[in-house]
Amino acid sequence: MPIQLTQFLKLLTSLLVTVFIVGGAVQLLATDPYLAFEYGKASFPPDTFGYTQQQRFILASTNIHYVRDHLPGDELSKQFLNGLPVYNPREVSHMADVHAVFQSVLRIWQAALILLIVLSFILWKKGERKALASAIQSGGVVTFGLVLSIALLALVSWQIWFNLFHRFFFEEGSWLFDYSDTLIRLFPLKFWSDATFAITAFGLAGGLLMTLIGLLGKRVLAERQA
Numbered sequence: 001m002p003i004q005l006t007q008f009l010k011l012l013t014s015l016l017v018t019v020f021i022v023g024g025a026v027q028l029l030a031t032d033p034y035l036a037f038e039y040g041k042a043s044f045p046p047d048t049f050g051y052t053q054q055q056r057f058i059l060a061s062t063n064i065h066y067v068r069d070h071l072p073g074d075e076l077s078k079q080f081l082n083g084l085p086v087y088n089p090r091e092v093s094h095m096a097d098v099h100a101v102f103q104s105v106l107r108i109w110q111a112a113l114i115l116l117i118v119l120s121f122i123l124w125k126k127g128e129r130k131a132l133a134s135a136i137q138s139g140g141v142v143t144f145g146l147v148l149s150i151a152l153l154a155l156v157s158w159q160i161w162f163n164l165f166h167r168f169f170f171e172e173g174s175w176l177f178d179y180s181d182t183l184i185r186l187f188p189l190k191f192w193s194d195a196t197f198a199i200t201a202f203g204l205a206g207g208l209l210m211t212l213i214g215l216l217g218k219r220v221l222a223e224r225q226a
Contacts, residue, residue: 001126010135016116017139023109025202030068047185060186067102091183101169137214144207151200
């Protein structure tokens with residue numbers, strides 16, 4: 001295989017490793033088990049406006065399934081509790097935006113996973129196994145550094161990071177709500193700070209694991225050639 005092509009595939013594989021790890025961490029958080037884990041924490045704030053834990057979990061779970069699954073577009077607007085709509089029009093509109101963003105991220109993650117498998121197979125079959133191991137190692141290092149940098153920004157200046165994140169994905173002001181609105185009652189600030197910590201933990205662990213896998217692969221290949 002031409003060295004230029006090998007280098008290109010190596011670089012692309014490294015980038016795909018990062019997308020795979022970070023995207024995978026996001027997928028793990030948008031699940032019922034994580035929601036149950038988060039709500040079950042003693043430090044998680046109760047709803048001061050009257051939702052029971054069971055009501056809160058059911059509503060939040062439906063919200064998450066709406067975002068990640070192919071539920072009808074009016075799934076949230078038709079939800080009522082005690083004869084009143086659970087979400088106001090602004091909340092429904094925002095969650096439609098969240099759904100669109102999450103589905104885009106999901107498709108990118110799925111495409112990255114497939115392409116990562118294909119490129120790894122090509123490099124392996126073409127005898128570029130050292131390049132593959134090096135790409136996995138580089139991808140792990142890049143992931144570790146990227147996730148750590150973002151985590152440090154969130155730690156040093158949470159509000160700036162939180163605002164920048166939302167401004168990147170959503171229309172200005174569309175994600176701001178009152179404390180009495182359902183979305184804030186289901187997903188308070190504690191939820192998002194814990195989610196950031198969880199993604200950081202998964203991302204750092206994934207980056208470290210890929211780095212070690214790459215290093216081990218290079219060592220094994222070097223011993224076989226010796």
